[in-house]
Amino acid sequence: MTVAAQLPRRQVDADCPLPSAGPARFTTNSDTVAASQVATDMGDLAHRVRSLMALQNGHVAQLPLGGRFFDIVITANGPDAYGAVRELDSIQHSGNERADACGPVIEDTRRGWYIWLVPPGTSDTWTPNRYAVCLGRPYSLSLPAMTAAEPPGPYWLRPCRGDRLVPPTALRDLLDQFRPGPVPHETLLGSVLSTP
Numbered sequence: 001m002t003v004a005a006q007l008p009r010r011q012v013d014a015d016c017p018l019p020s021a022g023p024a025r026f027t028t029n030s031d032t033v034a035a036s037q038v039a040t041d042m043g044d045l046a047h048r049v050r051s052l053m054a055l056q057n058g059h060v061a062q063l064p065l066g067g068r069f070f071d072i073v074i075t076a077n078g079p080d081a082y083g084a085v086r087e088l089d090s091i092q093h094s095g096n097e098r099a100d101a102c103g104p105v106i107e108d109t110r111r112g113w114y115i116w117l118v119p120p121g122t123s124d125t126w127t128p129n130r131y132a133v134c135l136g137r138p139y140s141l142s143l144p145a146m147t148a149a150e151p152p153g154p155y156w157l158r159p160c161r162g163d164r165l166v167p168p169t170a171l172r173d174l175l176d177q178f179r180p181g182p183v184p185h186e187t188l189l190g191s192v193l194s195t196p
Contacts, residue, residue, distance in 0.1 A: 066137035081180035103166035
């Protein structure tokens, strides 16, 4: 049987004067950062952080392409494109992780697209491909909520993880092998995606 003992109480004299704490002092910091020391893509950092927080909380988030996040490659969806997803699952699989190891892929069933998240800067080096369009800056993309794993609406065919994106060279080779089509036209994409 456990017996709880009451802790001793300290007697406090209510009339006892308190020692003076003195005035509060605040020091100002005069450090300034030159504009040349700020990364060019950090001007919208607060917006990006809010978007990522919304995404984690189950909301759609709009992020600019390029910068430090990702570019996108857009292909048709369907069995041919899914063949490329399955091959990338095996290429990117390592150790005891899930079988769906491919980098992040969004499926938009309404438009018939796969949206592959590739490393930033890929759009600068991507040469025209008859099965895909690669976009980066100045476009923005609305990402589905992290919990969206099935239709309706765009969803994560392969989840967004912090440790990988889709490797563009392997993706390009697989697109040439599986030939998904029809490819979304860049002009149409520009009307659907937003620019700042």
